[in-house]
Amino acid sequence: xxxxxxxxxxxxxxxxxxxxxxxxxxxxxxxxxxxxxxxxxxxxxxxxxxxxxxxxxxxxxxxxxxxxxxxxxxxxxxxxxxxxxxxxxxxxxxxxxxxxxxxxxxxxxxxxxxxxxxxxxxx
Amino acid sequence: xxxxxxxxxxxxxxxxxxxxxxxxxxxxxxxxxxxxxxxxxxxxxxxxxxxxxxxxxxxxxxxxxxxxxxxxxxxxxxxxxxxxxxxxxxxxxxxxxxxxxxxxxxxxxxxxxxxxxxxxxxxxxxxxxxxxxxxxxxxxxxxxxxxxxxxxxxxxxxxxxxxxxxxxxxxxxxxxxxxxxxxxxxxxxxxxxxxxxxxxxxxxxxxxxxxxxxxxxxxxxxxxxxxxxxxxxxxxxxxxxxxxxxxxxxxxxxxxxxxxxxxxxxxxxxxxxxxxxxxxxxxxxxxxxxxxxxxxxxxxx
Numbered sequence: 001x002x003x004x005x006x007x008x009x010x011x012x013x014x015x016x017x018x019x020x021x022x023x024x025x026x027x028x029x030x031x032x033x034x035x036x037x038x039x040x041x042x043x044x045x046x047x048x049x050x051x052x053x054x055x056x057x058x059x060x061x062x063x064x065x066x067x068x069x070x071x072x073x074x075x076x077x078x079x080x081x082x083x084x085x086x087x088x089x090x091x092x093x094x095x096x097x098x099x100x101x102x103x104x105x106x107x108x109x110x111x112x113x114x115x116x117x118x119x120x121x122x123x
Numbered sequence: 124x125x126x127x128x129x130x131x132x133x134x135x136x137x138x139x140x141x142x143x144x145x146x147x148x149x150x151x152x153x154x155x156x157x158x159x160x161x162x163x164x165x166x167x168x169x170x171x172x173x174x175x176x177x178x179x180x181x182x183x184x185x186x187x188x189x190x191x192x193x194x195x196x197x198x199x200x201x202x203x204x205x206x207x208x209x210x211x212x213x214x215x216x217x218x219x220x221x222x223x224x225x226x227x228x229x230x231x232x233x234x235x236x237x238x239x240x241x242x243x244x245x246x247x248x249x250x251x252x253x254x255x256x257x258x259x260x261x262x263x264x265x266x267x268x269x270x271x272x273x274x275x276x277x278x279x280x281x282x283x284x285x286x287x288x289x290x291x292x293x294x295x296x297x298x299x300x301x302x303x304x305x306x307x308x309x310x311x312x313x314x315x316x317x318x319x320x321x322x323x324x325x326x327x328x329x330x331x332x333x334x335x336x337x338x339x340x341x342x343x344x345x346x347x348x349x350x351x352x353x354x355x356x357x358x359x360x361x362x363x364x365x366x367x368x369x370x371x372x373x374x375x376x377x378x379x380x381x382x383x384x385x386x387x388x389x390x391x392x393x394x395x396x397x398x399x400x401x402x403x404x405x406x407x408x409x410x411x412x413x414x415x416x417x418x419x420x421x422x423x424x
Contacts, residue, residue, distance in 0.1 A: 030264065041266065073266060
């Protein structure tokens, strides 16, 4: 099972890696429990910085697509096939949209919401 | 005394035969085989159809091939001269020490064209990487474990042989021979084994040297290297045990022949390193056609 990334693409490298792993799970090339290469191996093979691969793995682990089992390595999470279909960006957009709609209902203006949102993000 | 019954004379004859084989196999047979492989590659996969394989003009590689052949042939001639010289003068020297030195020094000389070729190849790969304009990078999504590179049986054999050397040295040390190096033999074997491990680790986990090489070809190459080094490790341990045993059995005169045969074995083990069968050369075709091999198999995801 091979993955390919385009270093000239406008899409960030870690994001391409995440998409490739998710695609491998969706297409059934990788099943729950299957082992993944180490960060160092993948970084060397793709000639990327280890931090880029580590970031992709961290985000995949957060989304329960992969799991790290200590020294034994990294594996596909048992719930990965269902978790792959969850679009976190879409979820965030939906939640923010709902919050903004609530705020507008009580009379908040766009600029007030924007300022408040900026303040909250800085906290 | 009849010369044939003289143990030193017999040892000299055995060494002469072993040295002759060392010269013929390492400086004639092997270079010829490698040169034939190079010719085959240049004819079957020419720059017109496989431009990515040649960072420079074809004439450059032909001249490299010629230099390699001449260098090896010259060393073979030196070897034959040494062999003839030995027939005239071997009765006048301290045979075991001098024979040992000849076998070792000549092997080092024989290795020069191979090292030179290897360095040239590394340089070509460097240029190949610099010229590689493809922005697509591929990798295998499977982990490379230890047993993907070396079979458990072979690794077990290496470990057992190494432990056997420890046991042999511990046993032999009790006899208190002054000439016996003791645990220095183990230290030498350990150092060389660590060096071998580093080579395999670097090849398996290190940076991809050839930007066009298929993942399967790379793994096959790493497996071949690991197998070769494992066999060399076993051969080294056996050689150390034989050398010590010969010295203890008052058969030190046979040491030069054993050393020569050992080098022959080492050379024979490296032959696999130059194999190109089942290598996918379609990756060196023009960028527009490189994704699909002649067998119709898509080589990238």
